[in-house]
Amino acid sequence: MSxxxxxxxxxxxxxxxxxQSLNLRIEPGTFCVLLGPSGCGKSTTLRIIAGLESASSGQxxxxxxxxxxxxxxxxxxxxxxxxxxxxxxxxxxxxIGFGLSVRGTPKAEAAxxxxxxxxxxxxxxxxxxxPAQLSxxxxxxxxxxxxxxxxxxxxxxxxxxxxxxxxxxxEMRTELRELQQRLGLTVVYVTHDQTEAMSMADQVVLLHQGxxxxxxxxxxxxxxx
Ligand code: ADP
Ligand code: ADP
Numbered sequence: 001m002s003x004x005x006x007x008x009x010x011x012x013x014x015x016x017x018x019x020q021s022l023n024l025r026i027e028p029g030t031f032c033v034l035l036g037p038s039g040c041g042k043s044t045t046l047r048i049i050a051g052l053e054s055a056s057s058g059q060x061x062x063x064x065x066x067x068x069x070x071x072x073x074x075x076x077x078x079x080x081x082x083x084x085x086x087x088x089x090x091x092x093x094x095x096i097g098f099g100l101s102v103r104g105t106p107k108a109e110a111a112x113x114x115x116x117x118x119x120x121x122x123x124x125x126x127x128x129x130x131p132a133q134l135s136x137x138x139x140x141x142x143x144x145x146x147x148x149x150x151x152x153x154x155x156x157x158x159x160x161x162x163x164x165x166x167x168x169x170x171e172m173r174t175e176l177r178e179l180q181q182r183l184g185l186t187v188v189y190v191t192h193d194q195t196e197a198m199s200m201a202d203q204v205v206l207l208h209q210g211x212x213x214x215x216x217x218x219x220x221x222x223x224x225x
Pocket of ligand 2: 043
């Protein structure tokens with residue numbers, strides 16, 4: 001059984017069709033990259049998996065369970081956004097722990113998990129700082145920490161490295177990939193950058209005008225945009 005399955009998922013807003021009858025299966029523990037030019041439907045696909053948008057028709061399943069009508073919090077998945085969505089007035093520790101406190105996780109357990117996550121991401125010495133006092137790479141890791149602390153099995157990422165300079169982006173690609181493998185995470189990663197897709201993916205899903213044009217390991221993808 002695939003971990004994530006989209007079956008005949010369509011999405012439109014009025015006359016704008018973002019997705020038309022999209023089928024997709026994502027296997028557990030894989031790094032899956034949604035690739036394609038701007039407007040092809042990558043973000044919409046991700047947001048529908050997350051439950052941030054509802055599909056106009058079709059079905060979304062996670063671990064075989066129909067989640068099409070479930071709210072984001074009940075899907076057991078985490079999401080990292082392009083702009084990081086960090087809270088500027090909160091410390092690194094409180095940014096990491098925000099979701100835990102919202103969910104009412106007991107204080108001691110939350111503190112333990114914040115520590116673990118910070119160590120995992122090399123942020124343990126920065127717990128008292130605020131986001132503005134971090135480097136670009138550290139901010140990016142903090143955004144990841146906020147997603148990982150919830151211990152979701154699936155992590156969705158929408159162009160998470162696009163705000164970094166070229167060198168740092170390269171480093172973070174490697175770092176992200178290592179982390180994903182170490183934790184056995186399933187990642188669905190959106191990018192329009194073909195090099196990034198080819199260097200990171202186990203599976204590349206090439207989208208074109210709201211449909212899956214190809215779905216294959218990087219070395220088998222042909223004529224990508
Ligand atoms: P990508 O992530 O590949 O750039 P998107 O999924 O963001 O593509 O968008 C796919 C299409 O759907 C585009 O034509 C976009 O303008 C349209 N779209 C996305 N979100 C909305 C929305 N909230 N309202 C109307 N149209 C939207
Ligand atoms: P991304 O760069 O991740 O593809 P966009 O900049 O396309 O994101 O979209 C950012 C937000 O604006 C999303 O919530 C998306 O749904 C919405 N959006 C995108 N295109 C349109 C549109 N044509 N009309 C209204 N909202 C849109």
